[in-house]
Amino acid sequence: MPFEFKRLEIEDVVLVIPKVFADERGFFMEGYKKSEFFANGIDVEFNQDNHSRSTKGVLRGLHYQAAPKGQAKLVRCIRGEIFDVAVDIRKNSPTFGKWVGEKLTEENKHMLYIPEGFAHGFVVLSDTAELLYKASNEFSKEHDRGVLWNDPEIGIEWGIDFEPILSEKDKVQPRLREIKD
Numbered sequence: 001m002p003f004e005f006k007r008l009e010i011e012d013v014v015l016v017i018p019k020v021f022a023d024e025r026g027f028f029m030e031g032y033k034k035s036e037f038f039a040n041g042i043d044v045e046f047n048q049d050n051h052s053r054s055t056k057g058v059l060r061g062l063h064y065q066a067a068p069k070g071q072a073k074l075v076r077c078i079r080g081e082i083f084d085v086a087v088d089i090r091k092n093s094p095t096f097g098k099w100v101g102e103k104l105t106e107e108n109k110h111m112l113y114i115p116e117g118f119a120h121g122f123v124v125l126s127d128t129a130e131l132l133y134k135a136s137n138e139f140s141k142e143h144d145r146g147v148l149w150n151d152p153e154i155g156i157e158w159g160i161d162f163e164p165i166l167s168e169k170d171k172v173q174p175r176l177r178e179i180k181d
Helices: 034-039
Strands: 003-007 014-018 021-023 026-028 048-055 059-065 073-079 081-088 099-105 111-114 118-124 128-135 144-146
Touching: 059 081, 073 081, 073 099, 073 118, 081 111, 081 128, 099 111, 118 128
Parallel strands: none
Antiparallel strands: 003 014, 014 111, 021 026, 048 128, 059 118, 059 144, 073 111, 073 128, 081 099, 081 118
């Protein structure tokens, strides 16, 4: 099997660990294989690929898209190191308001699967970082939403000792209890 699927504390969020074949020439790995993902309960059709690059200290998030354009994501860091976070924003969920986070790095090649109904964010820990991520729905400005990255009711432990660099949009996102959808 080319992947290990590790359910996290919030079991709908899955750490995906690919099998990497490395030697003196370099490495090879499968980044996604529909049959394997479906067999392991991730039965999502991905419809958009995104690529982002950020510098050290940049924090992007927490972002999500409202229904009916919600997005599941499969996130991978291909250069550098990030701390990647998913927050359960499903109001009827027993883990509503809880978060999980994982370090994704160029070296470990781990991926984080984040289902619909979660807000997503990350902070860059290396000088630069590049992410590739798949999304189940195309971007929709009309459905684009967010949650404040440092909402004390969520209490994310970002593991940083510096003030992050934020977009103007991310500085003024609502708290979790203020979101309507």
